Amino acid sequence: MAGEMQHRRASAKERGGWWILVVCKKKCLAFENVQANGTDETCVTFVLLDEDHTLGNALRYMIMKNPEVEFCGYSITHPSESKINFRIQTRGELPAVEPFRRGLTELMEVCQYVLNTFEGSIKEYKDQKENEME
């Protein structure tokens, strides 16, 4: 399977046509990024399989907070297809994967902090209730 994927990628690059990157994990494709001919790595549409507004909008917010990003947006291709087209265009020479990666990392950090704070507040509330009972 992996060999086949590598072959596809190499030949697409040589042709200079659509440059399609398909990542394969446990037989299910979860992520691919598509780039049109003639453009550079600073304008990329990532196709996120099995995702919707939940991740799409949260990630778009995080990436739009990055001043190096000129444009970031997503669309749901069709209601019956469970995937989103996630577009990033950067200023200058920065490859679009960089803000994409940074957005994901920052979103993780935010979630981790929200989780810690939430669990802290819940524990505080429970302790307080227990004290009132005594």
Add this chain to the structure above:
Amino acid sequence: MAAPGSDIVEEMRSRVVLGEFGVRNVHTTDFPGNYPGYDDTWDQEKFEKNFQVNVMNMMEDTLEFDMIGIDAALANAFRRILLAEVPTMAVEKVFVYNNTSIIQDEILAHRLGLIPIKADPRLFEYRNQGDEEGTEIDTLQFQLKIKCTRNPRASKDSSDPNELYLNHRVYTKHMQWVPIGNQADMFPDSAIRPVHEDILIAQLRPGQELDLCMHCVKGIGKDHAKFSPVATASYRLLPEISLLQPIEGELAETLKKCFSPGVIEVQNLNGRKVAKVANARLDTCSREIFRHEEFKNLVRLARVRDHYIFSVESTGVLPPDVLMSEAIKVLMGKCQKFLDELDLSQMD
């Protein structure tokens, strides 16, 4: 454009304004480059300084808390995940050995699917596609075997079905858990059961019987609503009511009537009635004041853009605070999945 720090810019950034003919400043606009004089670049430290969670009320199945200092994009992601992506166990396959009741097999199967099952979904795996059998790590088995008979001790002239028949109402308490493999050792008795024991499944008459076997599997609400762990999960923004000028006398009483009970308080100051905002949180934001010409320019209605009042109501499968924690973890899992795949794709 207005100068940085001016009231109008601050309002645009931090409040959703409820006007007479519409709602203004709905969308998040604090992105880098939008406002001269503001640095809107993402700053984790600044976020951590502002972010707060205040638990207002927690009961067995309900939770109300405030999440302050976060954007709609993230708050909405948590809400959506609670509804559709936190897994639970639910009846997925029903094997009907006998059903002579009036209710059809497929309707019965659908009803059984919607019954919340008390079982910690974190201890189970998803069943593989195409797997019909199931194993102890991905399946819970229940049996429902019941037959309705006449009550021999019923009085002759009675017309009450409760007296005339035995077992004529089938409830969730009649569902028997059948442990598979090592499940009997892993879970104590009565750990696995329907959340409520008094949900009516079917009604029978003498001679009618049900003989069913059910398989519960792990799933998410995106696939079918029966897997959703919440009865509802929603948020609203904190209302903000500002009185731009003192409102006194009879006007104060009229103003009080425009809002939900408890929002406006009429105080007596030196014999004069004066209106005061007591608790804006209770307001439903009805915009009733705009039907009164006299209030249009005296009151400003708004909502605080980054103050979310969450309300989570669990079906009883897991406590609501655990559900919220799980939802946050699901979002983290999504990020991790794509980061891993990025690493894989960039290795060569």
